[in-house]
Amino acid sequence: MRVSKSPWLLHYDGSSCNGCDIEVLASTAPRFDVERFGIINTGNPKHADILLCTGGVNSQNKDVIRQIYDQMPDPKVVLACGICACDGGIFKDCYNILGGTDKVIPVDVYVPGCAVRPEALIDGVVKALEILDEKERAFKKEGKRSLTSSEYKALLEEKAGESETKEDTDASES
Amino acid sequence: MIDIRAVISIIIYILFTPMISSLISGIDRKVTARMQGRKGPKIMQPWYDLLKLFSKEAAVVNRIQKILIIAHFVFALGSGVILFGGGDLLLMLFSLTMAEVFLILASYSVNAAYSEIGAQRELLQMMSYEPMMLLCAVGFYLTTGSFYVSDIIRTSFAPIVTMPGFFIGFWFILIIKFRKSPFDLSTSHHAHQELIKGLTGDLSGRLYGFYELAELYEKVMMLAMVGLFFLYDNPVSIIYAVIAVGAVMFSMSLIDNIFPRVKWELLLKYSYIVTLFAGGANLLILSLFL
Secondary structure (H helix, E strand, C coil): CCCHCCCCCEEEECCCCHHHHHHHHHCCCCCCCCHHCCEEECCCCHHHCCCEEECECCCCCCHHHHHHHHHHHCCEEEEEEHHHHHHHHHHCCCEEEEEEECCCCCEEEEECCCCCHHHHHHHHHHHHHHHHHHHHHHHHHHHHCCCHHHHHHHHHHHHHHHHHHHHHHHHHHH | CCHHHHHHHHHHHHHHHHHHHHHHHHHHHHHHHHHHCCCCCCCCHHHHHHHHHHHHHCCCCCCCHHHHHHHHHHHHHHHHHHHHCCCEHHHHHHHHHHHHHHHHHHHHHCCCCCHHHHHHHHHHHHHHHHHHHHHHHHHHHHCCCCCCCHHCCCCCCCHHHCCCCCHHHHHHHHHHHCCCHHHHHHHHHCCCCCHHHHCCCCCCCCHHHHHHHHHHHHHHHHHHHHCCCCCCCCCHHHHHHHHHHHHHHHHHHHHHCCCCCCCCCHHHHHHHHHHHHHHHHHHHHHHHHC
């Protein structure tokens, strides 16, 4: 598959403590050198195939993440890197933290760890490449595109609505 | 009367350049990686990058952007056809300038901050390398008596003998042309994230692929210009030309890894100094004594 042979990576730092970011940088440095897989750390969403998010999502950066995600051309995958990006981590209960990256955009691969080790990160990227292959196949054959952030938002709201009504019925039954 | 050899070399140029140029860029990336103590990507990585870009969706900002990028590609390809077809060196340089102009217009057309700064810097880069490029054509004319590439390669001695200054100047502007480190102001091949890729910031998918393809063609064209300094009426000179091209490519990688990026004022200053003292002095001597 073509895209997985040269996956270009875009790193976005949400409200991370920078631990994960330093590990992301470490994986591009000589010791781990992700460039041997053809990975380039681009700064440009329009050139990127993989969005790598570190840190939780807060009220200030949720729109930024949405915009970055929507600017990336299909096929694309999202990697939540570190426990904060997966579900909010130790900052989960803070008043300003909404939770993990999947609160605003669809996430394909979760890489846990605090901070995430470069080995785990590379493992996650390799997993992401498999998904990227699948997505590329679907995109070429059926023209299937990834969800846009607004579609994802609607989906989340629908789900939340369902669970709310379910809770309501549960409450009324009891 | 159509020259069969010219037609064959044009066809070879059009068909095989993307592959060969990718290989050259791949070796460049590998050498860079080894210099930094990394393993580096596969040798054909630029080729995979290109294939990927053409299989991705293109987020076209406006219709004019698409037309301009295709025009950039066509003119870049066309100038190579002129060069490899043995055509007029001046025409080739003007066609190449035209290609650059289309690229800059495409960048301006998207109306985005980073693209615009990139385009402005690209204009500055053009300002700094364009005089030397034209001087080189003049130098070839003074040495061989013709602007035609087919005549230049049939001289009795290698043009480098009478135009070492032009060669130094041309080598210097190649750093700008190849978007290598001290002078990669508008955009770069590496993951430097200043300006978010600047000039090419708003190209995506297939459009970016066309840009990259044009870059690959341009690269081979520029290396052929390097070869032109060494080619003369003797098949052995092809070996000299290949060695020279290899040495130039290696020096580009080396410089790329040694020097940090400079400001545009320094770019203009250095390139004009080199143009004046290397190109200009050589021109003066040539026009006085030949």
